[in-house]
Amino acid sequence: MDDTRSSWRRKFRRVPLFIGAFLLVIFAKPQFPGILIGMILIFLGEGVRLWAAGHLQKNEVLTVTGPYAYVKNPLYIGSILITAGFCILGDNIYLLAATFFMFCFHYIPYKKKVEGDRLRKIFGDRFDDYDEKVPDYLPRWTPYSKENVSWQFKCVIENSEEGILLIVIVGILLILSRPFWKSIF
Numbered sequence: 001m002d003d004t005r006s007s008w009r010r011k012f013r014r015v016p017l018f019i020g021a022f023l024l025v026i027f028a029k030p031q032f033p034g035i036l037i038g039m040i041l042i043f044l045g046e047g048v049r050l051w052a053a054g055h056l057q058k059n060e061v062l063t064v065t066g067p068y069a070y071v072k073n074p075l076y077i078g079s080i081l082i083t084a085g086f087c088i089l090g091d092n093i094y095l096l097a098a099t100f101f102m103f104c105f106h107y108i109p110y111k112k113k114v115e116g117d118r119l120r121k122i123f124g125d126r127f128d129d130y131d132e133k134v135p136d137y138l139p140r141w142t143p144y145s146k147e148n149v150s151w152q153f154k155c156v157i158e159n160s161e162e163g164i165l166l167i168v169i170v171g172i173l174l175i176l177s178r179p180f181w182k183s184i185f
Contacts, residue, residue: 016102020095021171028090028178035176038089045081046168048074053161054151062123064130066151069143072136076111082168090175112136 030038048067052074055066067074080103087096119127134144156162 020099024086024090024092024095025171025174025178027092028175030089030175030178031091034088034091038085038087039172041081041085041088042168042172043085045078045083045085046165047078048081049078049164050156050161051151052078053156053159054153055149056155056159058159059122062119062126062130064134064145065147065149067139068134069145069147070134070139072131072134073111076108077137086171086175089172090178108136 052067055068056063056075071077080100083099083103084096087093087099116131120131123130130144134140
């Protein structure tokens with residue numbers, strides 16, 4: 001019963017994302033220089049996510065290489081860059097403000113507690129040391145670890161990052177094509 005309830009909660013949490021994406025596409029008014037700035041942020045964010053996903057081995061090892069050597073939450077940093085990029089691309093400052101508000105005051109505190117508890121339970125003192133020495137969002141200047149683990153494409157696939165990349169591409173195409181919808185419909 002708890003697994004079913006948990007599954008529904010995870011799905012329900014995505015509803016605001018879908019509503020926000022729908023509103024962004026419907027009200028998008030892409031124009032230069034927002035297109036350029038938005039695309040730079042989107043590609044930078046996806047690059048960070050790909051780099052992080054290529055190092056992440058969920059629940060197997062405490063990942064302290066790649067971007068995780070500098071910051072605890074590179075996937076979130078990538079996601080917020082992508083989100084900001086889409087809002088700028090679609091010229092929607094209101095959705096950008098709402099997104100940052102939700103990210104800072106709901107998502108970050110929730111994820112910090114859930115993931116911190118989970119990682120502490122799995123990795124114990126090693127996670128506590130990492131948690132103490134590596135900042136959540138503003139990268140440190142020197143790497144936490146001298147471990148040399150290479151980026152792996154298989155980790156990208158295992159972390160489903162190719163799905164995020166596809167969503168990003170489709171989102172860009174939908175927003176950039178938005179001005180032409182009036183002539184079609």
